[in-house]
Amino acid sequence: MSQENAATAGTEVSVYERIGGAATIDRLVEDFYHRMDTLPDAAYLRSLHRPDLTETKDVLKRYLSEWLGGPKLYTPERGHPRMRQRHMHVPIKAADRDAWLMCMRGALEDAVPDERTRQGIDAAMSRLADWMRNVAEPGIAPPGAP
Template sequence: MSDSDVTVSIFERIGGSATIDHLVESFYARMDALPEARPARSVHPEDLTTTKQVLKRYLTEWTGGPKLYSVEKGHPRLRQRHMHFAIGDAERDAWLLCMRGALGETVTDTTARQDLDQALSRLADWMRNR
């Protein structure tokens, strides 16, 4: 097997667990601080402690790291889990605003950041239900 046959996950490319932790903390700090984030922040609980932990576990697994989410929660079924929240363009855009700011702050590898941004943008767009 040559080096070109080895696929490096986004999780590894961005710096692993430490980066995921920082990304999620930065993301929710932006959600709390930016007035433009209100549409997305309003669908979250006031206390974000559990929400942060769930997102950290989800992103770890989703980016190719250890399976931390599915062993606890099963298949993500993201649309189903979020269906009781009204998610339209405003909520998607607010979520992406916070996530892109957090990505810019935490992911130093430009190509990995762009790849992750594209994947998260598709995911956010797919989550719309209104």
């Protein structure tokens, strides 16, 4: 075994590395916001953002990089993500969660060719998106409920 292989033996490859790193994160975020810009079902979500998405895209890229096991680009600059707390000023219903997931799933489909990896990311994002709901709705279980 070479020294390089010995040094990496037993280490797990992060999701960030498996999907192709920063280039894939860039493609994913750009496609996600393109979908939000163009899909009628995402119009309300898009209206919650500033017209210029430059900063928003940068923040999401930094967050996803770290969240998927890549470089820690988010917390050194912005602190602990506290995603639900950071979004509490925005009413988020089940339909909003679903629209967000629709955009993200489409972007994942285009950016992450490996189905197993994509399914793992989708499952984690689905849990996070559901946790972000902050509006009680009749007949819909609260966030985190089985």
